[in-house]
Amino acid sequence: MKEKRRLSSSIELNEFGDKKRVLVTVPNTGNIHKLVAMALLKLQCDIRYKLTIMLPTHNPYENNLHHIVLDFLKRGFDYWLSFDSDNPPINNPLDLISLDKDIIGCPTPIWHFKGDKKGERPIYWNGYDYVKEEDAYTEHDQKIGLQRVDAIGTGCFVIARRVFLNKNMRNAPFERKLYTNGQVNKGNDLSFCERARDNNFEIWCHYDYPCNHFCNLELNEVVRAFKQLYEK
Numbered sequence: 001m002k003e004k005r006r007l008s009s010s011i012e013l014n015e016f017g018d019k020k021r022v023l024v025t026v027p028n029t030g031n032i033h034k035l036v037a038m039a040l041l042k043l044q045c046d047i048r049y050k051l052t053i054m055l056p057t058h059n060p061y062e063n064n065l066h067h068i069v070l071d072f073l074k075r076g077f078d079y080w081l082s083f084d085s086d087n088p089p090i091n092n093p094l095d096l097i098s099l100d101k102d103i104i105g106c107p108t109p110i111w112h113f114k115g116d117k118k119g120e121r122p123i124y125w126n127g128y129d130y131v132k133e134e135d136a137y138t139e140h141d142q143k144i145g146l147q148r149v150d151a152i153g154t155g156c157f158v159i160a161r162r163v164f165l166n167k168n169m170r171n172a173p174f175e176r177k178l179y180t181n182g183q184v185n186k187g188n189d190l191s192f193c194e195r196a197r198d199n200n201f202e203i204w205c206h207y208d209y210p211c212n213h214f215c216n217l218e219l220n221e222v223v224r225a226f227k228q229l230y231e232k
Contacts, residue, residue, distance in 0.1 A: 011048050012097060019050040020097065023077040026055050027064040028085035033214050035088040046094050052077070062188045065154070065174045073164055083156035086214040093209055096158050102201040103159050103193070105152030107143070108211040113225040122225035126153030127205035128190070137190060143207045151193035152203060156211045168199050 012020045024043060026036060032055065040053060054071070058064040065082075072080050079097050083089055089106050096104050105127060113122040128137035130150040140149045154174070163169055173195055177186040186194065193203055 019048070020078040021076065022049045022051050022079045022081055022094065022097065023068070023072050023075070024051055024053045025068050025080070025082045026053075026085055027061060027068070027082065028055055028057055029059065030057060032085045033088060035212060035214075036083065036085055039083070039088040042092070043094060046092065049079075049094060049097065062174045062176065065188070066172060069164055069170070069173065072161075073170070078161050080159045080161075081157075082154070083211065084154075087155040087211050089156050089209065089211045091209045093156060093158060096206055096209060099146070099204075099206075100160065101158075101204045102163050103152070103157065103196055104146075104204040104206060105149075105158075106156035106209040106211050107205050107207055108153055108155040108213045110153065110213070111215055111217060113221060115221075115224060115228065121229065122222075125207075125210075126155065126189075127207070128152070128193075140205065145208055146204055146206045149203055149205045150197065151190050152205050154189040154192070155213065163196065163201055166199050166201075169195060169201075 024040070026032060026040070043051060044053070052075070054068070056064050056068055058067045068080070068082070081093055081097075083093070083106070087108055093106050096106075107125040107127050109123050110126050111123055124139045125143060127140040127143070127147060127149045128151040129140050130136075131138055137151055140147060164173070174188040174192045176184055176188050177191045177194075179185050196203060
């Protein structure tokens with residue numbers, strides 16, 4: 001059995017000898033789940049970093065992220081930690097800063113049920129591998145510890161400042177990729193990860209740091225999904 005790497009619990013300093021500055025954001029539309037609020041309260045007790053917490057409400061979602069990127073660069077933060085208003089981390093994502101990765105995601109369970117085939121798994125984790133032949137993404141298979149992946153969801157992530165110091169990543173990095181007819185080809189999360197890979201940044205997912213995810217589901221859909229799964 002491989003020994004788990006112990007993440008740093010000491011104070012982290014930046015190049016100027018000060019505590020590393022971390023921007024913590026929860027993009028939202030006016031409502032935040034109570035467990036997200038609890039996660040923010042716990043983060044405030046972490047003395048390793050100098051935290052600034054923001055709850056921006058710009059719409060739509062990509063626009064909100066782009067406003068945050070500008071604030072992040074303008075105010076000189078070292079890292080950006082963000083999680084969605086329905087997506088509270090279970091463990092402390094600030095631990096991941098000591099790994100000094102370009103981009104690292106905390107995996108989140110996603111509900112995805114089309115109902116067009118038996119045995120379809122209705123829930124998957126949003127760490128992805130790219131399938132070149134199909135120009136599409138599939139769920140990363142190895143869900144143990146820190147994993148190199150091709151893409152993550154933007155439900156919860158940590159990004160180092162150096163990513164946005166790259167001029168190709170500063171302007172509209174979360175912009176969706178569209179088909180010529182205007183329909184969405186790649187969402188903001190996959191589009192961002194493709195731009196990051198094109199600019200030689202590494203993307204990681206840490207499966208020891210999962211998130212909860214609160215969604216509204218119609219229960220008959222849940223029944224149909226698990227019935228088809230068990231019928232396989």
